[in-house]
Amino acid sequence: MLYKTIIEPFRIKSVEAIKFTTREEREDALKQAGYNVFLLHAEDVLIDLLTDSGTGAMSSAQWGGLMQGDESYAGSRSFYRFRDAVQEITGFAHVIPTHQGRAAERILFHTLLKPGQVVPNNTHFDTTRANIEVEGVEARDLVIPEGKVPSLLHPFKGNVDLAALERTLAEDGDRVPLVMVTVTNNSGGGQPVSLENIRGVRALCDRYHKPLFLDACRFAENAWFIKMREEGQGGKSPKQIAQEMFAMADGCTMSAKKDGLANIGGFLAMNDDALAAACRNLLILTEGFPTYGGLAGYDLEAIARGLEEVLEEPYLRYRIRSTEYLADKLVAGGVPIIRPAGGHAVYIDARGFLPDVPPLHYPGIAVCNALYVEGGVRAVEIGTVMFGLHPDGTETPGAMDLVRLAIPRRVYTQSHVDYVAEVVLETFRKRRELGGWRITEAPKVLRHFTARFSPLERPQR
Ligand code: F0G
Numbered sequence: 001m002l003y004k005t006i007i008e009p010f011r012i013k014s015v016e017a018i019k020f021t022t023r024e025e026r027e028d029a030l031k032q033a034g035y036n037v038f039l040l041h042a043e044d045v046l047i048d049l050l051t052d053s054g055t056g057a058m059s060s061a062q063w064g065g066l067m068q069g070d071e072s073y074a075g076s077r078s079f080y081r082f083r084d085a086v087q088e089i090t091g092f093a094h095v096i097p098t099h100q101g102r103a104a105e106r107i108l109f110h111t112l113l114k115p116g117q118v119v120p121n122n123t124h125f126d127t128t129r130a131n132i133e134v135e136g137v138e139a140r141d142l143v144i145p146e147g148k149v150p151s152l153l154h155p156f157k158g159n160v161d162l163a164a165l166e167r168t169l170a171e172d173g174d175r176v177p178l179v180m181v182t183v184t185n186n187s188g189g190g191q192p193v194s195l196e197n198i199r200g201v202r203a204l205c206d207r208y209h210k211p212l213f214l215d216a217c218r219f220a221e222n223a224w225f226i227k228m229r230e231e232g233q234g235g236k237s238p239k240q241i242a243q244e245m246f247a248m249a250d251g252c253t254m255s256a257k258k259d260g261l262a263n264i265g266g267f268l269a270m271n272d273d274a275l276a277a278a279c280r281n282l283l284i285l286t287e288g289f290p291t292y293g294g295l296a297g298y299d300l301e302a303i304a305r306g307l308e309e310v311l312e313e314p315y316l317r318y319r320i321r322s323t324e325y326l327a328d329k330l331v332a333g334g335v336p337i338i339r340p341a342g343g344h345a346v347y348i349d350a351r352g353f354l355p356d357v358p359p360l361h362y363p364g365i366a367v368c369n370a371l372y373v374e375g376g377v378r379a380v381e382i383g384t385v386m387f388g389l390h391p392d393g394t395e396t397p398g399a400m401d402l403v404r405l406a407i408p409r410r411v412y413t414q415s416h417v418d419y420v421a422e423v424v425l426e427t428f429r430k431r432r433e434l435g436g437w438r439i440t441e442a443p444k445v446l447r448h449f450t451a452r453f454s455p456l457e458r459p460q461r
Contacts, residue, residue, distance in 0.1 A: 006321045009314035010410060013060060018046055026373050034452030035437065037368050037378050046376030047412065047420055049405040052344040054100075054257035054264055056409030059309055062261070062302045069298030072291075079291035082300035085307045089239065090216075090246040092269035094276035098287055099294030101217060101255025102127040104268035107287070108213070108253060111278045113137045118172050121180040121215070122147070122160045123187040123399075126386055128180075128215060128253075130446050133391050140168060141399070147188045148399055150338045150349040155229040157338075158185030158222075159197040162204065169208040179205050182215040183222035183245065187382055189402070190218070190323075190342020192225035195233065195244060202248040211250040211272070217258040219245060221343030224316040239311045251275075258344065261306030261409060265299050319343070322417065323407050329421035335428050338402065345406040348424070350383060354434055359384045359397030361436025361456055367403040367427070369453075370434050375423030379403045385439070386448040393444070 021029070021044055033039035042048060048055070070077040083095045098104040105128050113119070115136030124132065124139040132139040142164040146154040160181060169176060181201055185191045205212045223241040226233050233241060246252065251270030256262045270276055280290045287294035295303075309315060320343055327341030336352030350363035357363040364381030371377045383401030390396070405420065435456055442451035 045378045048378050050378045052406040062305045065301040065305050066298040069301045071297040076297045078297035078300040082304045085304035093271045096268040097293030098266045101266040104253040104266050105131040107282050117175045122185045156194040157191035158193040162200045178211045180213050184218045184343045189338035189347045190345045192222045214249045214252040216252040217255045220259040220310040256303040259310045260303045262302045265303045333425040345404045348403040350401040357436045364401045365437045366434045370427045374427045377423050379405050
């Protein structure tokens with residue numbers, strides 16, 4: 001390549017205005033929201049980095065495809081196009097559409113799990129964990145130790161600790177109905193898993209006769225990291241690498257709101273005929289007929305096209321670089337983040353950012369709230385509020401306290417990202433003014449979505 005600037009591999013055809021607010025307006029909005037950024041009106045957010053899920057911009061080809069949607073209840077043409085696009089990449093015999101990723105999880109887990117069992121994963125995401133725990137099953141996180149140290153550099157921090165997985169299978173094997181691997185490892189910093197590691201997991205699954213399912217939400221970003229970082233993989237296309245990843249698994253759950261480049265949708269896919277039949281029966285009960293699964297025909301069209309676009313090299317090069325670009329700016333300013341940068345997000349290490357705020361005073365909430373008040377930037381806590389409450393009602397610190405700045409796909413430009421970096425650096429400069437928080441009300445499951453907070457006394461300095 002002649003020039004070193006990696007540009008957005010698209011031009012913009014339609015725009016949406018964003019609203020500027022004053023600091024006072026933001027303070028007021030946050031108070032109204034119970035100091036939980038999930039409860040803000042999105043209109044009061046300037047740059048929304050709450051999630052990369054369902055927030056991407058569709059291409060003109062996808063929007064055009066919507067008109068091709070076949071809305072037949074059964075046997076829709078759009079379903080077959082969707083199924084073929086999924087099979088082209090995953091190779092799985094059965095493709096079951098769902099309205100989003102967690103519906104695929106719920107159907108798989110409710111069909112397969114029995115109380116008292118254990119599901120290992122590198123790190124379960126919140127909905128995955130909740131859908132396992134609601135079945136009375138333990139969700140066991142077995143990421144490599146390097147994956148839990150934010151500052152430590154490692155090319156595949158999402159890898160499964162194979163020795164720990166082997167111990168789980170040797171000691172609790174009769175209680176393990178399936179093994180999962182999340183690519184990329186969202187709760188652990190959007191970090192990739194290597195082909196070699198998936199091969200290692202596969203070998204253990206073979207030895208103990210366990211099915212392996214990928215949580216494949218960000219499979220294309222994972223494939224790009226493999227291409228860039230894993231020995232011997234640089235010459236392959238992202239699609240070839242993705243195909244290799246899926247070929248080692250027996251099935252997957254997928255949220256098409258991420259690497260499906262769609263605003264809604266997901267699927268469950270697998271090779272086992274009997275399991276697929278049982279899953280389809282539950283699907284009909286709660287999602288819809290197996291050829292639409294809770295989606296419109298036009299959604300299936302958008303996903304089919306999205307799955308092709310997401311594996312294009314110029315897109316993935318730009319995508320991964322633009323996340324790294326934000327990370328580089330924060331590292332240069334001394335902000336503690338998970339390194340290297342994740343695929344879809346930059347994760348601030350809130351314990352490093354606010355070392356005087358203990359985990360049970362929710363340093364992640366302190367940083368999220370400060371970023372919003374400072375510059376109208378919305379991030380999300382991935383830490384003790386999200387993961388600290390256990391099914392038995394006890395509360396312990398999460399593995400890490402992170403603040404995720406998730407980058408929606410194809411939505412923000414470089415100047416938006418420059419602005420975000422400025423806001424984070426200014427918040428970091430003022431960090432001694434920030435104190436802890438306590439929860440005033442919260443549900444018992446997935447409390448982070450609706451909890452309300454109040455500030456603790458600021459520490460005296
Ligand atoms: N698995 C992972 C790894 C995820 O990141 C998500 C969603 C899901 C499953 C569930 O998919 O939202 O379509 O039901 N993650 C979003 C996020 C919500 O913000 O990271 P869903």
